[in-house]
Amino acid sequence: MSHLFGHDQPLGVQASGGTAPSFVGSFDPRVRVVAAGLFAVMVVALHQVEFAFGAFLLALGTVFLTDLPLRLTLKRMAAMDGFIIVMLVMLPFTTPGTPMFSLLGADASKEGLMHAVLIGVRANAVVLMMLSLLSGLSPVALGHTLYRLKCPAALVHLMMFTVRYISVLHDEYHRLRMAMKLRGFRARNTFHTYRSIGYLFGMLLVRSLERAERVLEAMKCRGFSGHFPMIDHLEFKVRDGMLAVGFGVIIGALVLLDRIYVFAY
Amino acid sequence: MHIVDGALAPEVLIGGGVLAVAGLGLGLRKLPIDKIPATGVLSATFFVASLIHVPVGPSSVHLIMSGLAGLVLGWTAFPALFVGLLLQAVFFGFGGLTVLGVNTVNIALPAVLIGLTFRGLVTRSSPTIAAIWGGIAGASSIAVTTVFVAISLGLSGEGFVPAAKLVFFAHIPIMIIEGLISAAAIYLICKVKPELMRASDSAYDRVYDDAPYPITTGQTAQVTPATSEANNG
Structure with missing residues (x-):
């Protein structure tokens, strides 16, 4: 795994050998970092499976706008799902609610199942969006970006x-x-x-x-004085602003609809 | 040990985030600019630890070594482990962004507390006794971490309580193995390079703009630990 950091190259470049940045990769890294963070916070706040699934589709769509190798990305997600699968399987049996079916004498509740599905969808949506927005960045570029973000x-x-x-x-x-x-x-x-x-x-x-x-x-x-020069040229262009606004609107709409849905029913 | 995005209640996420920022602030205050190379290299070492797999029964687990990180790094273990978790989250998709705070607190806070508790005992003892203390430190930091994970799950919903208990019991073999490996590592360090235990305290305390004497090597710096001012701030 650490070979990823070996040559300071992003995941996509190493796998495919291409050099031209993908559509997502052509945006200012600062916008991408903030967008990934915002997406994570907002998706975690979603309560309805339908909207969480919408967020998941949005993330999946974004993957196709990057040059990430699809198989590798899905493998990473599967690795993460391996972590949570035990918890998700247990959840229906441990949450009180309307029983749906029973297995070995334990009742599985509908609420528990819905909760487990919701967690799984949210987790996958966040990881997918994060991988597609950020893993095109090299670790050093991420460092510079975080520095620029104060x-x-x-x-x-x-x-x-x-x-x-x-x-x-x-x-x-x-x-x-x-x-x-x-x-x-x-x-x-x-x-x-x-x-x-x-x-x-x-x-x-x-x-x-x-x-x-x-x-x-x-x-x-070599006269180190406690400061590293950050050599990069980040430019915040109009299209970066447009991405920021568009992304914000989509995410805001998802959360808003999610909340309205709760009140309507 | 990683909790993923979407499982925890917002209150737990926010609480974890606030605690993590406080811990990072404290850790960074103890990190003058010329200790950054040593801390960074050690932070990379602990990242490499998570790539080392040890056999346990028919399966294998990766090392965590957070107890050792606390012993060697003290408060700076907080930013060091945070960096590792951030890199894992962003580039490998392990853990997540919103749970980064909770995960950092769950792993780094036990490391720091255990490290501060046991550091004196380890540095003062003979290698064999130090190894025993180191083993206890290594095992108990994993134990405290799993308890923290269980608490964060338990606070997020009643339904998680059985899963939280499972997490604790599933980690008992890992605690034992981490303890054994930490003990062996501490034994070796005490024999080969006992200064390592004091690395984050004295070896690099030098503000060079107003250093009263020319640049010295790490060896000389350890002889005069009393001159460290950066430690107090």
């Missing part, structure tokens, strides 16, 4: 350092792991395995700190 500089710098060193340390991990393998180590369910992995991770920490010392000295050597 996130604390220390946090952005911390994120940039993390992104920069994930792939380095993952390689280091593989090197250490290879050394263990050459000495006949195989991961099993034994105390020896857990101790060895512990030593491995401890060594990784020691080496990272030593690396950090070298990095800091190299930075001081």
Whole structure:
């Protein structure tokens, strides 16, 4: 997974090899970050399955305007669904309400089922929209964008350092792991395995700190004064404003209809 | 351990968000600019930990190592773990945006609390005793995290209570394994590089614009921890 951060390239570019930005990718990253956040907050506030499903379709439509590989994206979503499936299956049986059917002596309620479906649809809508709006960004571009959106500089710098060193340390991990393998180590369910992995991770920490010392000295050597220049040229164009307005209207309409629906019934 | 978008009640989401911002603020105050490289590299290390899979029975789990993060990083574990969760959410779709606050609090707050509790015990003890404390720290930070996850689920609806209990019991093997691995890691660190435990406190406390003496290496900085002013603020 960490190879994603290795060359500072977005997911779509690495998978398809193309260079021209997609339709979604041509908008100002600031608008995309804010839109993804707004979408998440608004979708979580939806109460009706119908409107949540509408939001899901909106997100699905957006995927087709990006150059994200569809299979990989769906695989990511399936991985997330794996996390929640247990909770969703249990929910009908644990929520009190009108019984629908019973399984092994436990009654499944209609309310519980509806709630489970609602959660599943909302979660998938948010993740899909986030992946399609943001994963076209490279991690460094995301850092710059957050900085421009007035996130604390220390946090952005911390994120940039993390992104920069994930792939380095993952390689280091593989090197250490290879050394263990050459000495006949195989991961099993034994105390020896857990101790060895512990030593491995401890060594990784020691080496990272030593690396950090070298990095800091190299930075001081070059006159680091506590500030990184943010080299990028973000332009807020008219079409970015139009996207912002259009997106805001759609989301606002969804939430408004959702609320009116509640009052009407 | 990640809670996804859409499951929690708005009150829980907002509460988690407020707590996360407060924790981030505290953590960033303890993070002067020249500690950022060390913290960033360690934050990347803990991200890599989540890519390491260990066998458990017929299946495997990935490491979390939040207890160790708390021990090594102290309050700065809060921003460090937040960054990891943000990257996972945005680029892999694990977790979500609105639950980012709740997830950060659930993982980072136990790490920080456990780290601050056990750090003194670990740094003062011999490697063997330190390993035992480290193991307890590693296991209990996972335990506290699962309790926090259970609380956030339980507060969001009665229907989640059984799922919350399941989350806790399903994580007991993970607690044991995290404890064992943390103990081994702490043992190694105490033998090889005990300064690592004090890394976030003393090794890099240097405001270089008004440094009274020329730039020194990390080694010299540890000899004079009393000169640290950045620690108080």
